[in-house]
Amino acid sequence: MxxxxxxxxxxxxxxxxxxxxxxxxxxxxxxxxxxxxxxxxxxxxxxxxxxxxxxxxxxxxxxxxxxxxxxxxxxxxxxxxxxLPKRKPLVPSRDDDPRTDFDYRSYRACGYVCILAVKQPDYRSEPETLRIGRTLKSEPQFLGARNSIILPETEGRFVLALVPHWLARIGGLSTHPLPIDETDLEWSDDERALWDRLRAVCFSVNSRIRTAGRKVQRAKMRYGETA
Structure with missing residues (x-):
């Protein structure tokens, strides 16, 4: 009352x-x-x-x-x-990409590319960098605040990051990652599905970096689609 x-x-x-x-x-x-x-x-x-x-x-x-x-x-x-009438949901739905066109132009100007890699086991105490590689046992590379931007889509044992193109080249990090080997028992079905989804995001980000800032562009593809 x-x-x-x-x-x-x-x-x-x-x-x-x-x-x-x-x-x-x-x-x-x-x-x-x-x-x-x-x-x-x-x-x-x-x-x-x-x-x-x-x-x-x-x-x-x-x-x-x-x-x-x-x-x-x-x-x-x-x-x-x-x-007031209730607002109807947007059709199509709002773009889920957290990055703007200005971000992609900045990445292109800085020579950044998107890579998808595997987080490798790291037994260092209080590491300041992230140990990654093409596979769990490949030659390791180390990502930190000075040489990379970890993207928010990073999940589980996989990391999606922006790195200078020269670092990707000398480190053997592919901007077009291949599917996980079906015979590798290290990965679960959920992790394989996650890898495939992150591959599509990696392709999409690299495509948008390449076309950023161009006066004449093709129709913008939806976030996560392959260019």
Whole structure:
């Protein structure tokens, strides 16, 4: 139950609630002012109402709060939200790619490419870089804040990252990763599916880097599709 101000009488409460529910904020009709005069005058003294004229007592925000009701502005906002139609879902849905065209132009200017690699076991204490490779047992490479950007799609034992093209070349990191060997028992079916999904993202990111900033571009492909 809503707590009332200690100086609110039942008659005053009824007047204030009537004013809050009235579209114009009027506590009673002109013919009832004389009958409720004492309660109206006390409410005016407490700041709960104001008289627009002798026949029109108007409830204030203090009066609304005294009976546990929202202010006039809050009530108007709630009524507006209820009256507005519900927004329909976007069709097609919003692009899920967290990167903008400006990001891709920046990557192209810096000579970055996207690579997909495997996180290799790392037994160093408190490593500051990430040990990766083409496979679990291939020659390791180390990614850090100075030579790479780890993309948010990175998941599980796989890492999707942006690196300078020269680092990808000398490190043997492919920008077009091959599917996982079906005979390799190291990987589960879920990990194989994840690798295939990240491959598609890797191809898409590299395609957008190559075409970024061009005046004439082909139709933009959906995020995650192969160029």
């Amino acid at each position: 809503t707590a009332l101000a200690i100086d609110i009488t039942p008659e005053m409460e009824a007047l204030l609630r009537a004013g809050a529910e009235n579209r114009c904020g009027l506590c009673c009709i002109p013919g009832e002012v004389r009958k409720s005069w004492e309660a109206l005058r006390e409410a005016e003294r407490l700041g709960y109402i104001r008289f627009l004229d002798i026949t029109r007592p108007w409830v204030t925000d203090e009066g609304r709060r005294a009976v546990g009701l929202p202010s006039e502005l809050e009530a108007s906002r709630a009524a507006l939200r209820a009256a």
